[in-house]
Amino acid sequence: MTSQAYDIVVIGGGPAGAMAAWDAARAGHAVLIVDRGGRIKPCGGAIPPRALTEFELPESLLAARAHCARMISPAGRAVDMPIDGYVGMVDREHFDEWLRERAAGAGATRCTARFRRLAYQDDGRVVLSLEGADRDLADEIVARCVIGADGARSEVARQAIPAARDIPYVAAYHEIVESPAPSANPDFDGQRCDVYYQGRVSPDFYGWIFPHGGQTSVGVGTAVKGFSMRSAVADLRARAGLADGRTIRREGAPIPLKTLRRWDDGRAVVLAGDAAGGVAPASGEGIYYAMLSGRLAAEAAMAYCESGRSRALARARKRFMRAHGRVFWILGQMQRFWYVSDKRRERFVNICRDPDVQHLTWEAYMHKRLVRARPLAHIRIFFKDMGHLLGVVSQK
Ligand SMILES: Cc1cc2nc3c(=O)[nH]c(=O)nc-3n(C[C@H](O)[C@H](O)[C@H](O)COP(=O)(O)OP(=O)(O)OC[C@H]3O[C@@H](n4cnc5c(N)ncnc54)[C@H](O)[C@@H]3O)c2cc1C
Numbered sequence: 001m002t003s004q005a006y007d008i009v010v011i012g013g014g015p016a017g018a019m020a021a022w023d024a025a026r027a028g029h030a031v032l033i034v035d036r037g038g039r040i041k042p043c044g045g046a047i048p049p050r051a052l053t054e055f056e057l058p059e060s061l062l063a064a065r066a067h068c069a070r071m072i073s074p075a076g077r078a079v080d081m082p083i084d085g086y087v088g089m090v091d092r093e094h095f096d097e098w099l100r101e102r103a104a105g106a107g108a109t110r111c112t113a114r115f116r117r118l119a120y121q122d123d124g125r126v127v128l129s130l131e132g133a134d135r136d137l138a139d140e141i142v143a144r145c146v147i148g149a150d151g152a153r154s155e156v157a158r159q160a161i162p163a164a165r166d167i168p169y170v171a172a173y174h175e176i177v178e179s180p181a182p183s184a185n186p187d188f189d190g191q192r193c194d195v196y197y198q199g200r201v202s203p204d205f206y207g208w209i210f211p212h213g214g215q216t217s218v219g220v221g222t223a224v225k226g227f228s229m230r231s232a233v234a235d236l237r238a239r240a241g242l243a244d245g246r247t248i249r250r251e252g253a254p255i256p257l258k259t260l261r262r263w264d265d266g267r268a269v270v271l272a273g274d275a276a277g278g279v280a281p282a283s284g285e286g287i288y289y290a291m292l293s294g295r296l297a298a299e300a301a302m303a304y305c306e307s308g309r310s311r312a313l314a315r316a317r318k319r320f321m322r323a324h325g326r327v328f329w330i331l332g333q334m335q336r337f338w339y340v341s342d343k344r345r346e347r348f349v350n351i352c353r354d355p356d357v358q359h360l361t362w363e364a365y366m367h368k369r370l371v372r373a374r375p376l377a378h379i380r381i382f383f384k385d386m387g388h389l390l391g392v393v394s395q396k
Contacts, residue, residue: 008143015096019292033108051088068080072198112135127140174208
Protein backbone atom coordinates (compact mmCIF):
# COMPACT_ATOMS: atom_id res chain seq x y z
CA MET A 1 0.00 0.00 0.00
CA THR A 2 1.40 3.41 -1.02
CA SER A 3 0.95 6.55 1.03
CA GLN A 4 1.36 10.21 0.21
CA ALA A 5 1.54 12.88 2.91
CA TYR A 6 0.62 16.55 2.61
CA ASP A 7 0.68 19.38 5.10
CA ILE A 8 -2.74 20.60 3.99
CA VAL A 9 -5.39 18.94 1.86
CA VAL A 10 -8.08 21.31 0.59
CA ILE A 11 -11.37 19.72 -0.41
CA GLY A 12 -13.20 21.92 -2.93
CA GLY A 13 -11.74 24.18 -5.60
CA GLY A 14 -14.27 27.01 -5.57
CA PRO A 15 -13.31 30.53 -4.43
CA ALA A 16 -12.78 29.42 -0.80
CA GLY A 17 -10.69 26.33 -1.52
CA ALA A 18 -8.67 27.79 -4.38
CA MET A 19 -7.83 30.84 -2.27
CA ALA A 20 -6.79 28.67 0.69
CA ALA A 21 -4.65 26.42 -1.53
CA TRP A 22 -2.96 29.42 -3.17
CA ASP A 23 -2.03 31.04 0.12
CA ALA A 24 -0.79 27.84 1.73
CA ALA A 25 1.18 26.72 -1.34
CA ARG A 26 2.96 30.03 -1.83
CA ALA A 27 3.89 29.99 1.86
CA GLY A 28 5.82 26.81 1.06
CA HIS A 29 3.46 24.13 2.38
CA ALA A 30 2.81 20.83 0.63
CA VAL A 31 -0.79 21.27 -0.54
CA LEU A 32 -3.23 19.01 -2.37
CA ILE A 33 -6.40 20.64 -3.75
CA VAL A 34 -9.20 18.26 -4.66
CA ASP A 35 -12.27 19.23 -6.66
CA ARG A 36 -14.86 16.85 -8.07
CA GLY A 37 -15.17 18.98 -11.22
CA GLY A 38 -17.75 18.43 -13.96
CA ARG A 39 -20.07 21.30 -13.05
CA ILE A 40 -20.05 25.07 -13.31
CA LYS A 41 -21.10 26.56 -9.98
CA PRO A 42 -24.56 28.18 -10.39
CA CYS A 43 -24.00 31.80 -9.38
CA GLY A 44 -25.00 35.36 -10.22
CA GLY A 45 -21.29 36.22 -10.17
CA ALA A 46 -21.48 39.72 -8.63
CA ILE A 47 -18.35 40.76 -6.72
CA PRO A 48 -17.22 44.04 -5.16
CA PRO A 49 -14.13 45.59 -6.80
CA ARG A 50 -12.43 45.31 -3.45
CA ALA A 51 -12.12 41.57 -4.14
CA LEU A 52 -9.82 42.37 -7.06
CA THR A 53 -7.35 44.33 -4.96
CA GLU A 54 -7.58 42.29 -1.79
CA PHE A 55 -7.20 38.92 -3.52
CA GLU A 56 -4.95 40.08 -6.38
CA LEU A 57 -7.32 39.27 -9.23
CA PRO A 58 -6.81 40.73 -12.71
CA GLU A 59 -9.60 42.89 -14.15
CA SER A 60 -9.61 40.56 -17.16
CA LEU A 61 -11.65 38.13 -15.01
CA LEU A 62 -14.60 40.52 -15.16
CA ALA A 63 -17.16 39.66 -17.82
CA ALA A 64 -18.97 42.97 -17.19
CA ARG A 65 -19.27 45.90 -14.83
CA ALA A 66 -22.60 47.09 -13.44
CA HIS A 67 -22.99 50.80 -12.74
CA CYS A 68 -26.48 50.76 -11.28
CA ALA A 69 -28.80 48.49 -9.28
CA ARG A 70 -32.52 48.80 -9.95
CA MET A 71 -34.77 47.71 -7.08
CA ILE A 72 -38.28 46.75 -8.19
CA SER A 73 -41.12 46.77 -5.68
CA PRO A 74 -44.27 44.59 -5.56
CA ALA A 75 -46.26 47.45 -7.15
CA GLY A 76 -43.68 47.67 -9.93
CA ARG A 77 -41.99 50.87 -8.72
CA ALA A 78 -38.37 50.98 -9.84
CA VAL A 79 -35.75 52.68 -7.71
CA ASP A 80 -32.33 53.13 -9.30
CA MET A 81 -29.31 53.04 -7.03
CA PRO A 82 -26.39 54.38 -9.05
CA ILE A 83 -23.04 52.89 -8.06
CA ASP A 84 -20.13 55.16 -7.33
CA GLY A 85 -17.70 52.86 -9.13
CA TYR A 86 -18.95 49.47 -10.29
CA VAL A 87 -19.95 45.98 -9.24
CA GLY A 88 -17.92 43.34 -11.08
CA MET A 89 -19.51 40.37 -12.81
CA VAL A 90 -17.58 37.12 -13.13
CA ASP A 91 -18.37 33.93 -15.01
CA ARG A 92 -17.70 31.13 -12.57
CA GLU A 93 -16.61 28.73 -15.30
CA HIS A 94 -13.51 30.87 -15.98
CA PHE A 95 -13.17 32.52 -12.57
CA ASP A 96 -12.91 29.29 -10.54
CA GLU A 97 -10.60 27.64 -13.04
CA TRP A 98 -8.31 30.69 -13.00
CA LEU A 99 -8.16 30.53 -9.20
CA ARG A 100 -7.36 26.80 -9.20
CA GLU A 101 -4.64 27.28 -11.79
CA ARG A 102 -3.15 30.09 -9.76
CA ALA A 103 -2.96 27.74 -6.76
CA ALA A 104 -1.31 25.09 -8.93
CA GLY A 105 1.14 27.69 -10.25
CA ALA A 106 2.18 28.40 -6.67
CA GLY A 107 2.96 24.71 -6.15
CA ALA A 108 -0.31 23.11 -5.02
CA THR A 109 -1.01 19.68 -6.49
CA ARG A 110 -4.35 19.70 -8.30
CA CYS A 111 -6.55 16.68 -8.48
CA THR A 112 -10.02 16.05 -9.85
CA ALA A 113 -11.66 13.54 -7.52
CA ARG A 114 -14.61 13.22 -5.21
CA PHE A 115 -14.01 13.35 -1.48
CA ARG A 116 -15.73 10.47 0.31
CA ARG A 117 -14.50 10.04 3.85
CA LEU A 118 -12.04 11.19 6.44
CA ALA A 119 -10.70 9.37 9.47
CA TYR A 120 -8.13 10.14 12.12
CA GLN A 121 -4.95 8.14 12.64
CA ASP A 122 -3.58 7.63 16.14
CA ASP A 123 -0.98 10.33 15.52
CA GLY A 124 -3.73 12.94 14.89
CA ARG A 125 -3.22 13.06 11.14
CA VAL A 126 -6.17 12.66 8.80
CA VAL A 127 -6.56 9.88 6.21
CA LEU A 128 -8.72 10.83 3.25
CA SER A 129 -10.65 8.58 0.98
CA LEU A 130 -11.09 9.97 -2.57
CA GLU A 131 -12.89 8.50 -5.54
CA GLY A 132 -12.37 8.73 -9.30
CA ALA A 133 -9.06 10.61 -9.25
CA ASP A 134 -7.84 11.88 -12.61
CA ARG A 135 -4.19 11.38 -11.69
CA ASP A 136 -2.07 8.74 -10.03
CA LEU A 137 -2.53 9.18 -6.33
CA ALA A 138 -1.17 6.99 -3.58
CA ASP A 139 -3.62 4.47 -2.09
CA GLU A 140 -3.67 6.52 1.05
CA ILE A 141 -3.68 10.33 1.27
CA VAL A 142 -2.61 11.60 4.66
CA ALA A 143 -2.89 15.23 5.79
CA ARG A 144 -1.76 17.10 8.87
CA CYS A 145 -4.69 19.43 8.32
CA VAL A 146 -7.81 19.41 6.12
CA ILE A 147 -9.64 22.50 4.86
CA GLY A 148 -13.26 21.68 4.01
CA ALA A 149 -14.23 24.11 1.24
CA ASP A 150 -16.62 21.82 -0.58
CA GLY A 151 -19.51 24.26 -0.65
CA ALA A 152 -23.08 24.20 0.64
CA ARG A 153 -24.05 20.81 2.10
CA SER A 154 -20.34 20.09 2.53
CA GLU A 155 -19.52 16.44 3.05
CA VAL A 156 -16.40 17.36 5.03
CA ALA A 157 -18.53 19.48 7.36
CA ARG A 158 -21.14 16.76 7.76
CA GLN A 159 -18.47 14.26 8.82
CA ALA A 160 -16.35 16.55 11.01
CA ILE A 161 -18.83 19.00 12.52
CA PRO A 162 -22.27 17.48 13.24
CA ALA A 163 -24.01 20.91 13.58
CA ALA A 164 -23.34 21.49 9.87
CA ARG A 165 -26.22 19.13 9.08
CA ASP A 166 -28.66 21.69 10.46
CA ILE A 167 -27.60 24.79 8.47
CA PRO A 168 -30.73 26.43 6.99
CA TYR A 169 -30.66 27.15 3.26
CA VAL A 170 -32.47 29.04 0.57
CA ALA A 171 -32.74 27.16 -2.68
CA ALA A 172 -31.60 29.28 -5.63
CA TYR A 173 -32.29 28.65 -9.29
CA HIS A 174 -31.23 30.61 -12.33
CA GLU A 175 -31.21 30.43 -16.09
CA ILE A 176 -28.27 31.69 -18.10
CA VAL A 177 -29.66 33.31 -21.22
CA GLU A 178 -28.10 35.01 -24.17
CA SER A 179 -28.09 38.78 -23.59
CA PRO A 180 -30.18 40.64 -26.15
CA ALA A 181 -28.65 43.11 -28.61
CA PRO A 182 -29.39 46.68 -27.38
CA SER A 183 -31.49 47.36 -30.48
CA ALA A 184 -33.61 44.25 -29.88
CA ASN A 185 -34.54 45.11 -26.28
CA PRO A 186 -34.19 48.78 -25.31
CA ASP A 187 -35.38 48.00 -21.73
CA PHE A 188 -32.39 45.76 -21.13
CA ASP A 189 -29.32 47.51 -19.77
CA GLY A 190 -26.10 45.45 -19.82
CA GLN A 191 -24.65 47.67 -17.09
CA ARG A 192 -27.53 47.43 -14.63
CA CYS A 193 -28.44 44.73 -12.09
CA ASP A 194 -32.19 44.39 -11.55
CA VAL A 195 -33.36 43.10 -8.18
CA TYR A 196 -37.02 42.11 -7.76
CA TYR A 197 -38.55 42.34 -4.29
CA GLN A 198 -41.93 40.86 -5.09
CA GLY A 199 -43.78 38.02 -3.39
CA ARG A 200 -44.75 36.54 -6.76
CA VAL A 201 -41.04 36.34 -7.69
CA SER A 202 -39.88 35.11 -4.29
CA PRO A 203 -41.99 34.85 -1.12
CA ASP A 204 -38.99 35.27 1.21
CA PHE A 205 -35.88 36.30 -0.75
CA TYR A 206 -35.57 38.08 -4.10
CA GLY A 207 -35.19 37.62 -7.84
CA TRP A 208 -32.45 39.05 -10.04
CA ILE A 209 -31.34 39.83 -13.55
CA PHE A 210 -27.55 40.18 -13.63
CA PRO A 211 -25.87 40.96 -16.98
CA HIS A 212 -22.54 39.29 -17.81
CA GLY A 213 -21.71 40.67 -21.21
CA GLY A 214 -22.96 38.14 -23.76
CA GLN A 215 -24.85 36.19 -21.10
CA THR A 216 -27.33 37.14 -18.40
CA SER A 217 -28.25 35.35 -15.18
CA VAL A 218 -31.98 35.43 -14.38
CA GLY A 219 -32.70 33.83 -11.03
CA VAL A 220 -34.62 33.60 -7.78
CA GLY A 221 -34.06 32.22 -4.30
CA THR A 222 -36.50 30.94 -1.69
CA ALA A 223 -36.65 28.69 1.33
CA VAL A 224 -40.35 28.03 0.77
CA LYS A 225 -40.90 24.41 -0.22
CA GLY A 226 -43.19 23.92 -3.19
CA PHE A 227 -42.68 27.44 -4.58
CA SER A 228 -42.04 27.09 -8.31
CA MET A 229 -38.75 28.86 -8.99
CA ARG A 230 -38.93 27.84 -12.65
CA SER A 231 -42.26 29.61 -13.08
CA ALA A 232 -40.89 32.66 -11.25
CA VAL A 233 -37.87 32.80 -13.56
CA ALA A 234 -40.11 32.34 -16.60
CA ASP A 235 -42.18 35.25 -15.30
CA LEU A 236 -39.06 37.42 -14.83
CA ARG A 237 -37.80 36.58 -18.30
CA ALA A 238 -41.15 37.45 -19.85
CA ARG A 239 -41.33 40.77 -18.02
CA ALA A 240 -37.76 41.72 -18.95
CA GLY A 241 -38.23 40.78 -22.61
CA LEU A 242 -35.85 37.82 -22.24
CA ALA A 243 -38.38 35.03 -22.84
CA ASP A 244 -37.30 34.33 -26.41
CA GLY A 245 -33.54 34.60 -25.86
CA ARG A 246 -31.55 31.38 -26.14
CA THR A 247 -31.26 29.51 -22.83
CA ILE A 248 -27.67 28.45 -22.28
CA ARG A 249 -28.01 26.68 -18.91
CA ARG A 250 -30.64 25.97 -16.26
CA GLU A 251 -29.25 25.19 -12.83
CA GLY A 252 -29.79 25.53 -9.13
CA ALA A 253 -27.94 25.22 -5.83
CA PRO A 254 -28.54 25.94 -2.15
CA ILE A 255 -27.28 29.11 -0.45
CA PRO A 256 -26.54 28.73 3.28
CA LEU A 257 -28.35 31.22 5.49
CA LYS A 258 -26.44 30.95 8.72
CA THR A 259 -22.79 30.93 9.69
CA LEU A 260 -21.82 27.87 11.72
CA ARG A 261 -20.91 28.48 15.34
CA ARG A 262 -17.80 26.36 14.89
CA TRP A 263 -15.67 26.01 11.79
CA ASP A 264 -13.21 23.51 13.20
CA ASP A 265 -13.60 20.10 14.81
CA GLY A 266 -11.10 20.79 17.60
CA ARG A 267 -8.61 18.43 15.95
CA ALA A 268 -7.33 18.94 12.38
CA VAL A 269 -10.27 20.01 10.18
CA VAL A 270 -11.35 23.59 9.49
CA LEU A 271 -14.09 24.83 7.15
CA ALA A 272 -14.29 27.81 4.79
CA GLY A 273 -16.82 29.45 2.47
CA ASP A 274 -20.30 28.00 1.99
CA ALA A 275 -19.21 24.88 3.89
CA ALA A 276 -18.96 27.09 6.98
CA GLY A 277 -22.18 28.93 6.12
CA GLY A 278 -20.20 32.11 5.42
CA VAL A 279 -22.70 33.86 3.16
CA ALA A 280 -24.19 37.31 3.82
CA PRO A 281 -27.87 37.02 4.80
CA ALA A 282 -30.40 39.09 2.81
CA SER A 283 -28.12 39.41 -0.24
CA GLY A 284 -26.74 35.87 -0.54
CA GLU A 285 -23.37 37.36 -1.36
CA GLY A 286 -20.79 34.62 -0.90
CA ILE A 287 -17.84 34.92 -3.29
CA TYR A 288 -15.97 37.65 -1.44
CA TYR A 289 -16.63 35.99 1.92
CA ALA A 290 -15.60 32.58 0.59
CA MET A 291 -12.26 33.97 -0.56
CA LEU A 292 -11.68 35.76 2.70
CA SER A 293 -12.61 32.75 4.82
CA GLY A 294 -10.42 30.55 2.58
CA ARG A 295 -7.53 32.86 3.33
CA LEU A 296 -8.26 32.83 7.08
CA ALA A 297 -8.65 29.03 7.08
CA ALA A 298 -5.27 28.70 5.34
CA GLU A 299 -3.63 30.96 7.91
CA ALA A 300 -5.18 28.95 10.73
CA ALA A 301 -4.17 25.65 9.11
CA MET A 302 -0.59 26.84 8.66
CA ALA A 303 -0.44 27.99 12.29
CA TYR A 304 -1.73 24.56 13.31
CA CYS A 305 0.89 22.78 11.17
CA GLU A 306 3.61 24.85 12.78
CA SER A 307 2.47 24.64 16.40
CA GLY A 308 0.55 21.37 16.50
CA ARG A 309 -2.06 23.18 18.62
CA SER A 310 -5.61 22.53 17.46
CA ARG A 311 -6.76 25.75 19.07
CA ALA A 312 -5.06 27.63 16.22
CA LEU A 313 -7.85 26.43 13.90
CA ALA A 314 -10.53 28.34 15.80
CA ARG A 315 -8.86 31.60 14.79
CA ALA A 316 -10.31 31.43 11.28
CA ARG A 317 -13.89 31.90 12.43
CA LYS A 318 -12.97 34.30 15.20
CA ARG A 319 -11.22 36.66 12.79
CA PHE A 320 -13.97 36.38 10.19
CA MET A 321 -16.73 37.16 12.67
CA ARG A 322 -14.79 40.00 14.22
CA ALA A 323 -14.60 41.63 10.80
CA HIS A 324 -18.08 40.78 9.45
CA GLY A 325 -20.24 39.36 12.24
CA ARG A 326 -22.00 42.66 12.85
CA VAL A 327 -22.86 43.22 9.20
CA PHE A 328 -24.13 39.63 8.94
CA TRP A 329 -26.29 40.15 12.02
CA ILE A 330 -27.80 43.36 10.65
CA LEU A 331 -28.44 41.74 7.25
CA GLY A 332 -30.09 38.79 9.00
CA GLN A 333 -32.43 41.13 10.88
CA MET A 334 -33.20 42.99 7.65
CA GLN A 335 -34.08 39.78 5.86
CA ARG A 336 -36.31 38.63 8.71
CA PHE A 337 -38.09 41.96 8.84
CA TRP A 338 -38.34 43.23 5.25
CA TYR A 339 -38.74 40.05 3.22
CA VAL A 340 -41.95 38.74 4.80
CA SER A 341 -44.75 40.52 2.97
CA ASP A 342 -45.34 42.67 -0.08
CA LYS A 343 -46.38 45.53 2.16
CA ARG A 344 -42.98 45.55 3.81
CA ARG A 345 -41.14 44.98 0.53
CA GLU A 346 -42.89 48.03 -0.90
CA ARG A 347 -41.59 50.11 1.99
CA PHE A 348 -38.14 48.56 1.77
CA VAL A 349 -37.79 49.56 -1.89
CA ASN A 350 -39.12 53.00 -1.04
CA ILE A 351 -36.39 53.40 1.58
CA CYS A 352 -33.83 52.66 -1.12
CA ARG A 353 -34.68 56.02 -2.73
CA ASP A 354 -33.00 57.75 0.16
CA PRO A 355 -29.54 59.10 -0.78
CA ASP A 356 -28.20 58.30 2.72
CA VAL A 357 -29.41 54.72 2.43
CA GLN A 358 -27.86 54.42 -1.02
CA HIS A 359 -24.57 55.83 0.19
CA LEU A 360 -24.34 53.55 3.22
CA THR A 361 -25.45 50.49 1.24
CA TRP A 362 -22.75 50.94 -1.37
CA GLU A 363 -20.10 51.87 1.19
CA ALA A 364 -20.85 48.69 3.13
CA TYR A 365 -20.89 46.54 -0.02
CA MET A 366 -17.79 48.05 -1.59
CA HIS A 367 -15.60 48.28 1.49
CA LYS A 368 -17.03 45.45 3.56
CA ARG A 369 -17.34 47.51 6.67
CA LEU A 370 -19.96 49.65 8.35
CA VAL A 371 -19.37 53.33 7.84
CA ARG A 372 -18.56 54.82 11.21
CA ALA A 373 -17.53 58.23 9.96
CA ARG A 374 -21.07 59.56 9.43
CA PRO A 375 -23.08 59.03 12.62
CA LEU A 376 -25.60 61.68 11.59
CA ALA A 377 -26.50 59.70 8.48
CA HIS A 378 -27.18 56.62 10.64
CA ILE A 379 -29.44 58.65 12.92
CA ARG A 380 -31.30 60.15 9.94
CA ILE A 381 -31.79 56.68 8.46
CA PHE A 382 -32.98 55.32 11.79
CA PHE A 383 -35.73 57.95 12.00
CA LYS A 384 -36.64 57.58 8.35
CA ASP A 385 -36.81 53.78 8.78
CA MET A 386 -39.12 54.23 11.73
CA GLY A 387 -41.24 56.58 9.62
CA HIS A 388 -41.48 53.99 6.86
CA LEU A 389 -42.29 51.23 9.32
CA LEU A 390 -45.04 53.23 10.90
CA GLY A 391 -46.30 54.29 7.50
CA VAL A 392 -45.97 58.00 8.21
CA VAL A 393 -43.56 58.63 5.34
CA SER A 394 -45.31 58.96 2.00
CA GLN A 395 -44.53 56.36 -0.68
CA LYS A 396 -45.15 58.67 -3.62
C1 LIG B 1 -27.88 30.74 -7.90
C2 LIG B 1 -26.84 31.41 -7.03
C3 LIG B 1 -26.49 32.73 -7.26
C4 LIG B 1 -25.49 33.34 -6.50
N1 LIG B 1 -25.11 34.61 -6.81
C5 LIG B 1 -24.07 35.19 -6.14
C6 LIG B 1 -23.58 36.47 -6.51
O1 LIG B 1 -24.06 37.09 -7.45
N2 LIG B 1 -22.54 36.99 -5.81
C7 LIG B 1 -21.96 36.32 -4.76
O2 LIG B 1 -21.02 36.85 -4.14
N3 LIG B 1 -22.41 35.09 -4.39
C8 LIG B 1 -23.42 34.50 -5.05
N4 LIG B 1 -23.84 33.24 -4.71
C9 LIG B 1 -23.15 32.55 -3.61
C10 LIG B 1 -21.78 32.01 -4.08
O3 LIG B 1 -21.95 31.31 -5.28
C11 LIG B 1 -21.15 31.09 -3.03
O4 LIG B 1 -21.25 31.70 -1.77
C12 LIG B 1 -19.70 30.79 -3.35
O5 LIG B 1 -19.59 30.08 -4.55
C13 LIG B 1 -19.06 29.97 -2.23
O6 LIG B 1 -17.78 29.55 -2.61
P1 LIG B 1 -17.18 28.20 -2.00
O7 LIG B 1 -15.82 28.06 -2.56
O8 LIG B 1 -17.36 28.17 -0.55
O9 LIG B 1 -18.14 27.05 -2.55
P2 LIG B 1 -18.42 26.62 -4.06
O10 LIG B 1 -18.25 27.74 -4.98
O11 LIG B 1 -19.73 25.91 -4.03
O12 LIG B 1 -17.26 25.58 -4.36
C14 LIG B 1 -17.24 24.30 -3.76
C15 LIG B 1 -16.40 23.39 -4.62
O13 LIG B 1 -16.32 22.13 -3.96
C16 LIG B 1 -16.42 21.09 -4.91
N5 LIG B 1 -16.96 19.93 -4.23
C17 LIG B 1 -18.18 19.79 -3.66
N6 LIG B 1 -18.29 18.56 -3.10
C18 LIG B 1 -17.11 17.93 -3.33
C19 LIG B 1 -16.60 16.63 -2.99
N7 LIG B 1 -17.35 15.74 -2.30
N8 LIG B 1 -15.36 16.31 -3.39
C20 LIG B 1 -14.60 17.21 -4.09
N9 LIG B 1 -15.03 18.44 -4.43
C21 LIG B 1 -16.25 18.79 -4.04
C22 LIG B 1 -17.35 21.64 -6.00
O14 LIG B 1 -17.07 21.04 -7.24
C23 LIG B 1 -17.01 23.15 -5.99
O15 LIG B 1 -16.07 23.49 -6.99
C24 LIG B 1 -24.85 32.62 -5.45
C25 LIG B 1 -25.22 31.29 -5.19
C26 LIG B 1 -26.20 30.69 -5.98
C27 LIG B 1 -26.55 29.26 -5.71
